[in-house]
Amino acid sequence: MKSLLIKSVEWNKKPTDIYIEGNRIVKIGEELNNPADKIIDGKRKAVIPGMVNCHTHAAMTLFRGFGDDMPLKPWLEDRIWPNESKLTDEDIYWGAKLACLEMIKTGTTTFFDMYTGFHSTAQAVEEMGLRAVLAGSCFDYFKPELTEKCKRESEALLASMHKYSDRLTYAIGPHAIYTVSGELLKWVQEFATANNILVHLHLSETKGEVEASIKQFGDTPVRYLHKLGVLSPNLVVAHGIYVDEEEMQLLADHGVSVVHNPASNMKLGSGIHFMYDEMKKYGIRVGLGTDGCASSNNLDMVEVMKLTALLGKGWRENPVVLSAEEMFESATATGASILQVDAGRIEEGALADLALIDLNIPAFTPNFNFISNLVYSANGNCVDTLICDGKVLMENKVVPGENEIMDKAAQRAYDLVER
Incomplete structure (x- = not known):
């Protein structure tokens, strides 16, 4: 069973660690030391449910x-x-x-x-x-x-x-x-x-x-x-x-x-x-x-x-x-x-479907109210890391193979219209 530890991410206005085993959130707390297959540095990032x-x-x-x-x-x-x-x-x-x-x-x-x-x-x-x-x-x-x-x-x-x-x-x-x-x-x-x-x-x-x-x-x-x-x-x-x-x-x-x-x-x-x-x-x-x-x-x-x-x-x-x-x-x-999915919240036992938000951008400066800034100031480009079912799908704003996907999809679209 793969494990993941997110260190020092902002949640509920304070630095928090989140430990994931398999596809579930197992532990939420401060300064967790659980051994993990992968560790993500959450500094200057906030965590939200996917x-x-x-x-x-x-x-x-x-x-x-x-x-x-x-x-x-x-x-x-x-x-x-x-x-x-x-x-x-x-x-x-x-x-x-x-x-x-x-x-x-x-x-x-x-x-x-x-x-x-x-x-x-x-x-x-x-x-x-x-x-x-x-x-x-x-x-x-x-x-x-x-x-x-x-x-x-x-x-x-x-x-x-x-x-x-x-x-x-x-x-x-x-x-x-x-x-x-x-x-x-x-x-x-x-x-x-x-x-x-x-x-x-x-x-x-x-x-x-x-x-x-x-x-x-x-x-x-x-x-x-x-x-x-x-x-x-x-x-x-x-x-x-x-x-x-x-x-x-x-x-x-x-x-x-x-x-x-x-x-x-x-x-x-x-x-x-x-x-x-x-x-x-x-x-x-x-x-x-x-x-x-x-x-x-x-x-x-x-x-x-x-x-x-x-x-x-x-x-x-x-x-x-x-x-x-x-x-x-x-x-x-x-x-x-x-959609009857056991997600949409950050709780121990819930599915590990999470997004880490980059706080080091103008939209979150100043950050009097994170949710307000997220809704009214930001757009989707503020997402730094995405985790679904306990697996990291994007880290540091990079998705493996993304350029090929965009190239192939664009070509299919042009070909479709020509038909």
């Missing part, structure tokens, strides 16, 4: 900067979906590796992905050493033959998980209510409940989606799902911008979690009035996500914390709401809770 990105599409790093400044529907139908149809397994593999690299560099240890090419993404995550919940995406476009195909594919993906490490967890990802039939949504919920897996779904992202839902299904998206009987603690919805008080109560009553994606919501013009504070008051767990790089352009969860806080304060005209501490909690402990 951040949790609760919604992304990893391989869409290949579409970074491709189709910018467009509305959601034509962006999807004219730019993204036609080019996604040309993706190969090799494209997805390198796109996912690039995403993992970016998340390592910016302090994320766990992410919730929904995309095509499940096994290519899984291979990339395994090799990069991160932790992920991978949602096998489902689209049936209301066609019965595709409904049955999605069911069989989902069963096969679940059955294949034995070949991957414990860092990878299977979930099921029906894309949205406008691309997935009610019949398939009901089957997905039964399948998820029977197998104790999470369900990931885009929901109430735009006004147009809500209007179309009322026209097609006779009700708003959350009420429609309630009528189908698919609201449950297994369900994690992305976006959830357009929900009213009754819908928030329905989500809370059924234990549904919601993921806020501020960069994507703003860039696509989907909306800014995300009810973070109201949802929290109803008891809804709210995680944070980047969405894919085609709509958010990066996977920097430090940036997401700042955007969430400033956007929420701005449209409410209230500087008190959405504090830095709340943002940090959402990006770490709450995200880990939503």
